[in-house]
Amino acid sequence: MTHSTYQQKKQDLSTQLRHSTKAVRLEKATSNLFRTRGTAGVSKLDVGCLNQVLAVDTENQVVEVEGMATYERLADACLQQHCMPLVVPQLKSITIGGAVSGIGIESSSFRHGLPHESVSSMDILLADGEVVTCTPENEYSDLFFGIPNSYGTLGYILKLSARTMPVKPFVELRHFRYTDIDDYFYAVNEASKSDVDFIDGSIFNERELYLTLARFTDTAPYTSDYTWLKMFFRSIRERSEDYLSVHDYIWRWDTDWFWCSKNLYVQNLPMRLILGRRLLNSISYQKVMRWNNRVGLTAFINNLLDRHPEGVVQDVDIPIEKAPDFLRFFVEEIGIRPVWMCPIGGHDPTRRYPLYPLHGDGLFINFGFWDIVPNPDKHESGYFNRKIEAKVSQLGGVKSLYSDAYYDEDKFWQLYDGDQYFELKQKYDPQGRLKNLYQKCVLKQ
Numbered sequence: 001m002t003h004s005t006y007q008q009k010k011q012d013l014s015t016q017l018r019h020s021t022k023a024v025r026l027e028k029a030t031s032n033l034f035r036t037r038g039t040a041g042v043s044k045l046d047v048g049c050l051n052q053v054l055a056v057d058t059e060n061q062v063v064e065v066e067g068m069a070t071y072e073r074l075a076d077a078c079l080q081q082h083c084m085p086l087v088v089p090q091l092k093s094i095t096i097g098g099a100v101s102g103i104g105i106e107s108s109s110f111r112h113g114l115p116h117e118s119v120s121s122m123d124i125l126l127a128d129g130e131v132v133t134c135t136p137e138n139e140y141s142d143l144f145f146g147i148p149n150s151y152g153t154l155g156y157i158l159k160l161s162a163r164t165m166p167v168k169p170f171v172e173l174r175h176f177r178y179t180d181i182d183d184y185f186y187a188v189n190e191a192s193k194s195d196v197d198f199i200d201g202s203i204f205n206e207r208e209l210y211l212t213l214a215r216f217t218d219t220a221p222y223t224s225d226y227t228w229l230k231m232f233f234r235s236i237r238e239r240s241e242d243y244l245s246v247h248d249y250i251w252r253w254d255t256d257w258f259w260c261s262k263n264l265y266v267q268n269l270p271m272r273l274i275l276g277r278r279l280l281n282s283i284s285y286q287k288v289m290r291w292n293n294r295v296g297l298t299a300f301i302n303n304l305l306d307r308h309p310e311g312v313v314q315d316v317d318i319p320i321e322k323a324p325d326f327l328r329f330f331v332e333e334i335g336i337r338p339v340w341m342c343p344i345g346g347h348d349p350t351r352r353y354p355l356y357p358l359h360g361d362g363l364f365i366n367f368g369f370w371d372i373v374p375n376p377d378k379h380e381s382g383y384f385n386r387k388i389e390a391k392v393s394q395l396g397g398v399k400s401l402y403s404d405a406y407y408d409e410d411k412f413w414q415l416y417d418g419d420q421y422f423e424l425k426q427k428y429d430p431q432g433r434l435k436n437l438y439q440k441c442v443l444k445q
């Protein structure tokens with residue numbers, strides 16, 4: 001795919017926007033959003049064609065890529081050249097534009113931060129159809145730093161340059177079990193100062209916490225396969241050492257959507273034999289989930305049985321010194337298990353992203369939890385999610401906005417730097433053609 005083709009696509013989208021007067025919404029084949037919004041009165045901007053990797057430059061370890069390219073495509077193109085983006089989110093259909101304007105994370109984040117922290121320039125399509133190139137140093141640097149966690153409310157990322165790193169063919173994994181929460185986070189902190197390449201963890205309960213340390217290697221005595229009959233998350237409890245090809249390491253969580261494939265009843269042998277490798281992946285599960293939301297099957301059954309479960313699908317980032325407090329609260333008051341754990345570090349102190357403020361130089365710990373909490377006492381809607389929001393704020397953490405949020409408006413803008421946000425909004429979308437972040441993420445407009 002040549003550069004001029006990108007220029008053409010950019011021109012087409014720009015023209016479409018200039019000639020439309022309605023509110024705008026992105027149209028693309030896949031999504032990892034967990035909140036649904038209405039579509040009335042909205043004109044859809046079909047950006048699906050902006051999905052190409054334009055150049056992989058191994059000499060300078062930089063990739064140039066269109067905003068809607070999925071990480072599956074991007075990782076494939078990079079691996080062919082023996083490199084990978086510094087942080088590759090775990091789900092194949094996440095796009096680089098989605099991970100930068102939303103927030104992404106992976107086990108290399110303890111060293112390289114979040115995906116937006118390895119971006120060096122972006123082309124942004126503004127609401128009036130103008131396209132600007134922003135970098136940390138140029139006249140649009142405020143937009144460059146404002147885009148992460150803006151979820152398409154300041155403009156759309158059409159193209160980016162991002163850093164890559166060289167890879168070796170295999171990854172060696174070691175799973176360490178801990179039975180005490182404080183010991184566990186002490187070990188996470190120590191590991192983050194070591195020379196491993198990847199750190200993440202799976203917490204099955206408060207006495208069974210696993211830390212997985214992994215490193216690139218040129219050779220492997222064997223490689224495991226978790227793309228069909230065996231499940232990666234189960235292997236963590238069953239073995240202390242493992243080897244995967246670098247490709248299978250990157251996508252180790254995709255086959256079973258971490259462990260969430262259980263809600264689709266595919267964690268048994270007959271179903272796995274029937275479905276085969278092709279259908280066991282996060283893209284299939286997203287499709288089933290969206291269909292279920294559309295037809296309301298689960299909601300209908302719950303109504304019939306007078307059940308009131310609450311979906312708690314969230315990622316939160318907590319300063320490491322408060323991580324044990326958060327986990328104890330979570331175990332006692334929410335109870336979802338397993339929980340995914342991933343340290344975040346490597347921040348460049350000269351770069352500040354106002355809409356996703358991870359303050360301080362120390363490590364943050366990402367906790368990911370995605371399940372249904374039974375609600376036999378019929379608490380108000382969002383009861384458990386609100387508790388989590390309050391605890392995250394109390395501990396000085398930040399919550400991702402890809403799923404439901406319940407903050408009142410004042411609190412929301414206090415947490416996500418409303419002053420800075422409205423300055424950016426005034427400058428880059430003065431007519432308010434794109435919804436603002438609160439309208440989009442909390443009010444679901």
Ligand SMILES: Cc1cc2nc3c(=O)[nH]c(=O)nc-3n(C[C@H](O)[C@H](O)[C@H](O)COP(=O)(O)OP(=O)(O)OC[C@H]3O[C@@H](n4cnc5c(N)ncnc54)[C@H](O)[C@@H]3O)c2cc1C
Nearest residue numbers: 031032033067089095097098101102104105152156157402
């Ligand atoms: C169950 C679950 C698990 C998750 N797990 C992980 C994980 O393990 N690791 C991880 O890194 N992330 C994870 N995420 C978060 C995910 O990375 C973000 O939701 C991300 O925004 C999804 O990107 P997408 O390409 O699918 O974008 P979409 O879901 O299509 O869109 C997300 C939002 O970003 C906006 N957007 C999309 N593309 C662009 C663009 N080019 N320019 C501007 N705005 C844009 C959209 O308007 C929308 O508001 C998870 C999310 C869920 C729901």
